[in-house]
Each structure stands twice: as C-alpha cells, then as structure tokens.
Amino acid sequence: MIGLALAYLRDRGLVTALNILLIALGVASLAVLLLVSSQVEQRFTRDSAGIDLVVGAKGSPLQLILSSVYHVDVPTGNVPAASLDLLRGDPGVARAVPLALGDSFRGARIVGTEPPFLAIHGATIADGRNFATTGEAVVGAEAARTTGLTIGRRFAGTHGTGADGHAHDNFAFTVVGILAPTGTVTDRLILTTIDSVWAMHGIEGPATQKHAAEPHDHGPGDAHDHDHADAAEPKGAILDPRGGPAPDITAILVTYRNAMAAVRLPSAINRETALQAASPATETARLLSLFGAAFDGARLFAWLVALTGLASVFVILLAAATAREGDMALLRVMGASRSQAAGTVLLEGLIIAAAGALLGLAAAHALLALGASLFPTLRAVGVGPALFHPGELGIAAAVLGLGVLAALIPALKVYRTDLAETLARAT
Amino acid sequence: MPNALELRSIRFSRNGRPILADFGLSLAPGEQALLLGPSGCGKTSLLNIAAGLLTPDSGDVLLMGERMPARAADRDALRRRTVGIVFQTLRLISALSLRDNLALAARLAGQPADGIDRLLAELSLSHRAGARPRALSQGEAQRAAIARALVARPALLLADEPTSALDDANTDRAAALLVRLAAEQGSALLIATHDSRLKAHIPRAIQLAAAPDRVAA
Structure with a gap:
C-alpha cells in the first residue's frame, strides 16, 4: 500500500510539495532554535568552566562577563594591575589570571594574560611552545586558520576589535606556538603576556603609564576602553604599592579555593573596592533566560508554521478521501481490506510529515552551516552545523505523530465507507 | 467440482420495494451467461449480491461451493480469492498507471504479475501500459478494466454493463475479448447488461423482468 500512497502523493505533486515545504519550514525553524540555544548554552558553559568569578571595572556585570569570558563584547573599562595582587593574597582565591584586552589582529582578539590561562580551558600546545616573554604569542586553532598566522610569523596588533582600528606598528609580536583545538573561546584568541600588551601601547614599566599621557584616537566602538581619568586617579581603586596609579589590566579570572569564598568575595569586592565582581554562572543564566524568552516566542511561531502545514495535510486528505471514494471502493472490490484502504490515507499523512521533518532537519543543519560560515558572530557563540541534538528526534516524532493525527479523520472516513452504497453511487 | 456461482432462493428489497424474489441461478466453472433486463430491474444488485457486496434479505450465495460468510x-x-468484477464506469485506480493497476490487482489476489504483459498485448494496450486512466479513451479504459479483472485469474468474472459506454465497434471488440479471455483462463462469466448485441457472443441469457416474480432461465 506504500506504493499506492506514494502514487497518490505523486498524482497531486505540487500540493504535496507545498505541504512538505510548509512542514519543513516549521521543523527547520524549530530545529534551528533548538540547535542554536543548545549550542550557545554548551559553549557558554564550556567557556566559563573553571572560572568562578570575574573581577573588572564597574559597569554592567553582563558586559564584564561577555567581554572577559566569552570575548564577544567590549570591556567595561580597566582596573589597576595591583588588584591582581590583592586577589592573589586572599585565602579564598585558588587561581587569579589577569587579562589585558582591547586589541586584535585580523579579527582575532589579542589577550594579554599569563600561561595558566591555558589551563582554564584545558588548552594544549599543538605546535611550538607557550608564550613566556614580552612579544611572544600563541595562537588558538581557529585564529591561526582565520588569520593565517604560523610559527615564526611576526605581526602588529590593531587597536580595538574592529577592522577600522589603527595598527600598533611600534610593536611586533612573534608567534611561538599554535594551540590544539579545544572547542572553547580559546580557539579564537591570540594569547600573549600582559606586558606585551603594555609594550604595544608604549607602557614601558608597571609604574609608568605613558599610555595615559599619549594622545590617542579612539574610534567609536573600539573595544579598548581607555578610562584615562580613572587610570590617573582611580575612584577608590587599589593603589599601586609604590604610590602611583598602577598599569591597567582589563579583568581578572578567579577560581575559588573553597565554597566560603563564593559567599564572601563577590560582595566584599563590590562593596569595599572600586572593582566589580561578576559571576559567570549568574550572568550566563540571566543571559540565557533573556534568550530563553525570545526563543520561546520564536518557538511558538515555529510550531504555528508547522501546525499550519499539518492542518493543510488534514484539509487536503479529507478532500482526497471524498474525491477518491470510487478508487477506494474499487480497491476494496479488488480485495483490499478496510484497513488497507484506510491505511493508504494514513500513510500519505505519515509520508508527508516524515518528508517535511527530514527536509526541515536537513535544512536546519544546512542553514546553520551557512550562517556559521557567513557570520563570525555566530561562530563566536559556538553555533555550527554538525552536532546532532537528541531534541531533533523529539521534533521529528511530534511532527510524525501530528501527521498521523491529521490523516486519522480522513482515514476513518475511508474505513467507514459503505462499499455497496458507494458502488451504487459510483457505478 | 462445485459451481462457480450458485444463488438459491434470493430475496432482496431496497427501501421496502422488492427487487428480487426467490431468485435462483447456477453457473458452472467456465460457463458464461448474460443477465438481461431493463434498467432498475435488479441486475446490478444481483451482481453485487453474487460478489458479497450486498447482503440479500434471505437466500444462499455460494462461490466455488463456499457459502458467503456473514463477517x-x-x-x-x-x-479476493474467487471473484473479479468489471464495472461500467469504475474501472481503474486513478493515481496508478495501467500497468501498476494490473500489478496491484494481481498482488491483492495473490496472483503472479508475469501475465500482465501478455494480457496487455491481447487487449492491444501494450503501448498504453504507462498511461494514467484519465489519459485512456473510453474503449481503452473499458479494455483496461477487463484486464484488471482478468489479471487476478478469478473463478468467477462478473461484468456490469461493460459495453454501455462503447460504440458498436468497441462493443463487439470488448465483448469478444471478454468472452475469449475468460474462456482461456477457465473463469465463469456473468454479464449484466441491457445490450442485446452481446447475445451474439454469449448464447445463454437470463432475462430479468421489471416485476420481482421471476426465476432463473
């Protein structure tokens, strides 16, 4: 009977194709939403693993997390480097890794940090060695691919994260290592020492901030937030032990030594210093809940599209069940049972729904592949085509179930057809 | 060997109006007969009763000696096992090609599909094997309906006004084919018709009158 069901579908090919397309649109939308939300959530979880707290300049805590953990936003500002010593001296801190942000090379962000940064994301050197001294850089796997940097290559950083920043031609980095892929944000970064970033900006020593005194032309949207006033006269910031304002860093990634630190440190920092402490877990949850509301709305719309497709299946099969009354009677006369005759209608609903579901899922993955290749911002938040999500099976099963449901009433109509009456009418 | 069809004391009425009363008929295996009578005299009802598509008010229907079951x-x-039917207008499944119609009929009857090409050739339909029913002419469609019924190799072939929509030439051709092919494969044949031209092909005729009081010829 599958052959007969397929023949009926072929017989009204255009309508069948439109039915399938409508269902596929809904399924593709649902699958894209599912994949994007799950991939973003996974990426956020992976990227923030091992980081309990981020300490940076006052401002939006979400912005601080986005810029310092996920490297997708501009930093809130800078904080004195001496803040690092303060945190490292705290008994509740197991690890504090500084970040100096604000520059890039061909779209890959340059992160001034310390070698333990690699341990946070479990990054290992695939080729060469780790950075150790001023001017040395290691490049994440994807950054190496997109920038074309290889070991031994020298390059100058560009101010900001956009393409329109001015180049820091006065200072050249040398690539000493390429990282193995980690599936985390590290893949997209260029890592170097903190003082390399200072040197790039002309800051020669920790106690001297030439950078603040130099005329600087910052374009709108540049990531490097030079809060010159704050740097010269930090509002209640931790002062350098030598008495002057300390060289800036952008943020500090903190890992707690114990659970008590989670209770004490954030509030102590936010209350007693000019610094801001933000929890990646909290901010990420907040962000995902904001996304979640938008996703829920989009998901509702996607279901509406899919249901419209399935409703059209119902209407078309109901009309078909009436139109092919004679066919079904003949089929019965030829020896098919009631169930076989009704089964062809059910099969049609199932085949349309299955084709729509398969096409929709394939389209979703193709769409994500296209999106990830066209838009670096999507890649930045972990969106990609390849990974299959078990939820896709759920979507397919739901659509198949609804397809059968849409065909049920037309199939019952065929099942209940009185053969003799139909033949009397039709012959 | 049991009769291909045996109707005993059949009574049938529709909407309170008697159509058949104490009607009896026997058709031996391979035997051929015409069921003649004016429109509305109960020819189609009788064929439907013989095929088990209608249940009589009383009486027995036996196909190849087997009593028509109640279920x-x-x-x-x-x-499915014993009967093939050729209808006046309901000829083929609309979505299937002619060949696929015959293949489906053979499969439903549990018969091999290897006789399809020969049957199509016999009925001069080989060139239309891939055509959909709506693309066939009246004559082709009626020959196709005969092929569809014969491919199941039924013990009893029932035909309801098989030539009513055909011109003289096509009537003669369709009737001749029906008679010859049914005979070749040993199927008993009962044709319900008001077309007396068919008497030229099948000598035995059972006349149904408009009144319900009638018996087998």
Whole structure:
C-alpha cells in the first residue's frame, strides 16, 4: 500500500510539495532554535568552566562577563594591575589570571594574560611552545586558520576589535606556538603576556603609564576602553604599592579555593573596592533566560508554521478521501481490506510529515552551516552545523505523530465507507 | 467440482420495494451467461449480491461451493480469492498507471504479475501500459478494466454493463475479448447488461423482468 500512497502523493505533486515545504519550514525553524540555544548554552558553559568569578571595572556585570569570558563584547573599562595582587593574597582565591584586552589582529582578539590561562580551558600546545616573554604569542586553532598566522610569523596588533582600528606598528609580536583545538573561546584568541600588551601601547614599566599621557584616537566602538581619568586617579581603586596609579589590566579570572569564598568575595569586592565582581554562572543564566524568552516566542511561531502545514495535510486528505471514494471502493472490490484502504490515507499523512521533518532537519543543519560560515558572530557563540541534538528526534516524532493525527479523520472516513452504497453511487 | 456461482432462493428489497424474489441461478466453472433486463430491474444488485457486496434479505450465495460468510472481513477474503468484477464506469485506480493497476490487482489476489504483459498485448494496450486512466479513451479504459479483472485469474468474472459506454465497434471488440479471455483462463462469466448485441457472443441469457416474480432461465 506504500506504493499506492506514494502514487497518490505523486498524482497531486505540487500540493504535496507545498505541504512538505510548509512542514519543513516549521521543523527547520524549530530545529534551528533548538540547535542554536543548545549550542550557545554548551559553549557558554564550556567557556566559563573553571572560572568562578570575574573581577573588572564597574559597569554592567553582563558586559564584564561577555567581554572577559566569552570575548564577544567590549570591556567595561580597566582596573589597576595591583588588584591582581590583592586577589592573589586572599585565602579564598585558588587561581587569579589577569587579562589585558582591547586589541586584535585580523579579527582575532589579542589577550594579554599569563600561561595558566591555558589551563582554564584545558588548552594544549599543538605546535611550538607557550608564550613566556614580552612579544611572544600563541595562537588558538581557529585564529591561526582565520588569520593565517604560523610559527615564526611576526605581526602588529590593531587597536580595538574592529577592522577600522589603527595598527600598533611600534610593536611586533612573534608567534611561538599554535594551540590544539579545544572547542572553547580559546580557539579564537591570540594569547600573549600582559606586558606585551603594555609594550604595544608604549607602557614601558608597571609604574609608568605613558599610555595615559599619549594622545590617542579612539574610534567609536573600539573595544579598548581607555578610562584615562580613572587610570590617573582611580575612584577608590587599589593603589599601586609604590604610590602611583598602577598599569591597567582589563579583568581578572578567579577560581575559588573553597565554597566560603563564593559567599564572601563577590560582595566584599563590590562593596569595599572600586572593582566589580561578576559571576559567570549568574550572568550566563540571566543571559540565557533573556534568550530563553525570545526563543520561546520564536518557538511558538515555529510550531504555528508547522501546525499550519499539518492542518493543510488534514484539509487536503479529507478532500482526497471524498474525491477518491470510487478508487477506494474499487480497491476494496479488488480485495483490499478496510484497513488497507484506510491505511493508504494514513500513510500519505505519515509520508508527508516524515518528508517535511527530514527536509526541515536537513535544512536546519544546512542553514546553520551557512550562517556559521557567513557570520563570525555566530561562530563566536559556538553555533555550527554538525552536532546532532537528541531534541531533533523529539521534533521529528511530534511532527510524525501530528501527521498521523491529521490523516486519522480522513482515514476513518475511508474505513467507514459503505462499499455497496458507494458502488451504487459510483457505478 | 462445485459451481462457480450458485444463488438459491434470493430475496432482496431496497427501501421496502422488492427487487428480487426467490431468485435462483447456477453457473458452472467456465460457463458464461448474460443477465438481461431493463434498467432498475435488479441486475446490478444481483451482481453485487453474487460478489458479497450486498447482503440479500434471505437466500444462499455460494462461490466455488463456499457459502458467503456473514463477517465482512471473511466476505472480502472470499471475494479476493474467487471473484473479479468489471464495472461500467469504475474501472481503474486513478493515481496508478495501467500497468501498476494490473500489478496491484494481481498482488491483492495473490496472483503472479508475469501475465500482465501478455494480457496487455491481447487487449492491444501494450503501448498504453504507462498511461494514467484519465489519459485512456473510453474503449481503452473499458479494455483496461477487463484486464484488471482478468489479471487476478478469478473463478468467477462478473461484468456490469461493460459495453454501455462503447460504440458498436468497441462493443463487439470488448465483448469478444471478454468472452475469449475468460474462456482461456477457465473463469465463469456473468454479464449484466441491457445490450442485446452481446447475445451474439454469449448464447445463454437470463432475462430479468421489471416485476420481482421471476426465476432463473
């Protein structure tokens, strides 16, 4: 009977194709939403693993997390480097890794940090060695691919994260290592020492901030937030032990030594210093809940599209069940049972729904592949085509179930057809 | 060997109006007969009763010696095994090609599909094997309906006004084919018709009158 069901579908090919397309649109939308939300959530979880707290300049805590953990936003500002010593001296801190942000090379962000940064994301050197001294850089796997940097290559950083920043031609980095892929944000970064970033900006020593005194032309949207006033006269910031304002860093990634630190440190920092402490877990949850509301709305719309497709299946099969009354009677006369005759209608609903579901899922993955290749911002938040999500099976099963449901009433109509009456009418 | 069809004391009425009263008929295996009578005299009802598509008010229907079962599913099974029907207008499944129609009919009857090409050739339909029913002419469609019924190799072939829509030339051709092919494969044949031209092909005729009081010829 599958052959007969397929023949009926072929017989009204255009309508069948439109039915399938409508269902596929809904399924593709649902699958894209599912994949994007799950991939973003996974990426956020992976990227923030091992980081309990981020300490940076006052401002939006979400912005601080986005810029310092996920490297997708501009930093809130800078904080004195001496803040690092303060945190490292705290008994509740197991690890504090500084970040100096604000520059890039061909779209890959340059992160001034310390070698333990690699341990946070479990990054290992695939080729060469780790950075150790001023001017040395290691490049994440994807950054190496997109920038074309290889070991031994020298390059100058560009101010900001956009393409329109001015180049820091006065200072050249040398690539000493390429990282193995980690599936985390590290893949997209260029890592170097903190003082390399200072040197790039002309800051020669920790106690001297030439950078603040130099005329600087910052374009709108540049990531490097030079809060010159704050740097010269930090509002209640931790002062350098030598008495002057300390060289800036952008943020500090903190890992707690114990659970008590989670209770004490954030509030102590936010209350007693000019610094801001933000929890990646909290901010990420907040962000995902904001996304979640938008996703829920989009998901509702996607279901509406899919249901419209399935409703059209119902209407078309109901009309078909009436139109092919004679066919079904003949089929019965030829020896098919009631169930076989009704089964062809059910099969049609199932085949349309299955084709729509398969096409929709394939389209979703193709769409994500296209999106990830066209838009670096999507890649930045972990969106990609390849990974299959078990939820896709759920979507397919739901659509198949609804397809059968849409065909049920037309199939019952065929099942209940009185053969003799139909033949009397039709012959 | 039991009769292909045996109707005993059949009574049938529709909407309180008697159509058949104490009607009896026997058709031996391979035997051919015409069921003649004016429109509305009960020819189609009689064929439907013989095929188990209608249940008589009383009387017995036996196909190849097997009594027509009361259960619908069992009636379907008996019909599938023993009966082929050619209708006046309901000829083929609309979505299937002619060849696929014949293949489906053979499969439902549990018969091999290897005779399809020969049958199509016999009925001069080989060149239309891939055509959909709506693309066939009246004559081709009626020959195709005969092929569809014969491919199941039924013990009893029932035909309801098989030539009513055909011109003289096509009537003669369709009737001749029906008679010859049914005979070749040993199927008993009962044709319900008001077309007396068919007497030229099948000598035995059972005349049904408009009144219900009638018996087998």
